[in-house]
Amino acid sequence: MKKLLFLVLIIVSCNNSNEKPYHNYETRFEISEGTETATYQETIDYYTKLANDYSEISIETIGETDSGKPLHIVTLNANANSFDFEKLKKDNRILLINNGIHPGESDGIDATMMLFRDILQGVIKAPKNTILVTIPIYNVGGSLNRNSGTRTNQNGPKSYGFRGNARNYDLNRDFIKSDTKNAKTFAKIFHMVQPDVFIDNHVSNGADYQYTLTHLFTQHNKLGGVLGDYLHNEIMPQLEKKLEAKDWDITPYVNVFNRTPESGFSQFKDSPRYSTGYTTLFNTLGMMVETHMLKPYKQRVEGTYELMKSMIEITETQGEKISELRKKQFSTWTVGSDYPLAWKIDTTKSSTLNFKGFEGKIIESELTGAKRLKYDNNKPFTKDLKYQNYFKSTNSVRIPKAYIIPQGMYHVMELLKLNNIEISQLKKDTLIGVESYRISQYKSRQSPYEGHYLHYSTKVETLSKHINFMSGDYIVKTDQKGMRYLLETLEPEAPDSFFNWNFFDTILQQKEGFSPYVWEDKAQLLLKANPKLQIEFNVKKSYDKDFANNWYIQLEWLHKKSSSYEQSHMQYPIYRIL
Secondary structure (H helix, E strand, O other): OHHHHHHHHHHHHHHHHOOOOOOOOOOHHHHOOOOOOOOHHHHHHHHHHHHHHOOOEEEEEEEEOOOOOEEEEEEEOOOOOOOOHHHHHHHOEEEEEEOOOOOOOOHHHHHHHHHHHHHHOOOOOOOOOEEEEEEOOOOHHHHHOOEOOOOOOOOOOOOEOOOOOOOOOOHHHOOOOOOOHHHHHHHHHHHHHOOOEEEEEEEOOOOOEOOOEEEEEOOHHHHOHHHHHHHHHHHHHHHHHHHHHOOOOEEEOOOOOOOOHHHOEEOOOOOOOOHHHHHHOOOOEEEEEEEOOOOOHHHHHHHHHHHHHHHHHHHHHOHHHHHHHHHHHOOOOOOOOEEEEEEEEOOOOOEEEEEEEEEEEEEEOOOOOOEEEEEEEEEEEEEEEEEEOOEEEEEEEEOOOEEEEOOOOHHHHHHHHHOOOOOEEOOOOEEEEEEEEEEEEEEEOOOOEOOEOOEEEEEEEEEEEEEEEOOOOEEEEOOOOOHHHHHHHHOOOOOOOOOOOOOOHHHHOOOOOOOHHHHHHHHHHHHHHOHHHHHHHHHHHHHOHHHHOOHHHHHHHHHHOOOOOOOOOOEOOOEEEO
């Protein structure tokens, strides 16, 4: 009898050895009944435990962050046959989820933990051809800086991370300038994973309304081409219908601040400094989830969970079409065609939102005595609102065959290499005909913005010339997958260009000048030798009173017309080959 019992135990043990382990895997969010969010260490430990117990999931460190702690990615492959992205991207779509870029907006951190667990445990049907990747907490330093007060407008959780990272950068303004180790590691992850679809989880600010969920898809005109049409006409409506069927109302991100939405609002313009603006440059379908700050934390996390679940379903069913359109999108712009650099709202087009809001009115403040906005949650309304979600280009540039970047611009080259840009170098000194820019106009912010005094309203003058470039200078052809990244960063007039982010401010300052008592004598000789310049000088004095009444400006003007004026002043140091 003992022998028989022992045999039964062996058989049961053998059968159970092939079953997946079952753990409760409750998150801090669930244990607290929807009032708390996981800490950084709890989040990493949670995914590590899942990876130890399930072969379908892996967690790995990829690179550094400003905090000194590494950045992780967690990959869920339901087929459990590989975590090699070079192999995975051949037959699958990849959906990348970014969490905790603003760690106080922690909804996605908790929702993604539960989402991955529920897929692994069969609560949600596992996608067959969609690989899920998440950055569990992107802003590690901000997550470690935990507090309970800085999210002034937000209803829970009890404590959370801080918006600024370990060096107090807002990481959702850093994707182009890449001042932080976080941004540099993100670029490494992004180009390794090469996602087809990207989700960045946030919490909104600015107005009160009935919705828990809002979506902020990348602006479809700016995305452009077949992908822009597809995102606007198919992906967005599909997501809205799926969530509506689950009793989760959703609306576009309510882009207003300190006013009611009743007069309508416009779509947010996500330039490349933002995550979805950056991913657009590589033809990834991007969206931000923006839950409503005043809704209960439990409700917000559950809504984020359902939205991500719906986007996985869409990616799974639309996978082949997404792949086909992404390939086609890369031929939207070609060498010699015009590429749009700047955008504004197209007032001739708009959409209508059947919007669910709360009545708001302007009343006298009991605190300040001034006028203030007050919402009345006891007075909900449903109204048709004008939504301006069409944009048009205000500036464009002809796409060159290549850029030439002198090797002294190594700070630029480091970012190009980080973003998988293909480059070559001159093997010998070479005289090349190029198109050259001089900065003719720019304005600068008068207060610091993310560690910079950002330039804007930049204009250039274009000249054709032959320049002798040196052996080792870089040739960067535009006919490659990173074309849009090159145009948005290397064209000075682009809003988030390297120029506008102060990468080349040294060219804005003259290094050599003149002593008036010396130059005045030389200036007279210059005018005598150049009759046309003498006429131009006289005309300017006649018609420009400020010029006529300022002797120094006159001397400076003449100096800039002479061979003594330094050629590097205002000369943009990157050149175009047409």
